Amino acid sequence: AQSVTQLDSQVPVFEEAPVELRCNYSSSVSVYLFWYVQYPNQGLQLLLKYLSGSTLVESINGFEAEFNKSQTSFHLRKPSVHISDTAEYFCAVSEGLTGGGNKLTFGTGTQLKVEL
Amino acid sequence: DVKVTQSSRYLVKRTGEKVFLECVQDMDHENMFWYRQDPGLGLRLIYFSYDVKMKEKGDIPEGYSVSREKKERFSLILESASTNQTSMYLCASSLGTPSYEQYFGPGTRLTVT
Secondary structure (H helix, E strand, O other), rough: OOEEEOOOOOEEOOOOOOOOOEEEEEOOOOOOOEEEEEEOOOEEEEEEEEEOOOOOEEEOOOOOEEEEEOEEEEEEEEEOHHHHHHHEEEEEEEEOOOOOOOEEEEEEOOOEEEEE | OEEEOOOOOOOEEEOOEEEEEEEEEOOOOOOEEEEEEEEEEEEEEEEEEEEOOEEOOOOOOOHHHHHHHHEEEEEEOOOEOOOOOOEEEEEEEEEEOOOOOEOOEEEEEEEOO
């Protein structure tokens, strides 16, 4: 069975500083990996995803994540955060099995708090 | 744009009441999901459906049931609400291919008193 670990429940950071949110997964098969973001009082939105090909994937608002198969990690990074990046971030994994469901397994989330 | 709507943003119910949470998606997605979100626990899958009238249990189905009579609508039912079901409930939908992301509704914050 697949599982996702987000070790940091909260990450405080000053505006314009770099940040890394860590995500490790376990699975016995090939996986698809996702990062979702949840702004206050909203549902989750997809931030970026890794399906295949280049191990470095980017979002339109400056976040990037790198798939590392040997370390089973998919850490999220941003070189310079903005106050508007304050949100909760969830890492998720799909085992990519065909057939019914397409289930995702989510981590417990990391609350990113950007301070002035 | 894909749109997933949920019937209520906030709901307050009494212990023992039957509660219906409804979710509608407008993109002809095959898959629909119900999660509950609790602080420190992330999202946990309650039930999902990959076709009309089809349903499968997720990780925490106890105390819940679901109904999917039409492709666009997926209902979560609490047969007899209890205080430990106070939570944020999120609905999501996706296409049938495994690589396709899930689209989420805004959530329903349910309080059972």
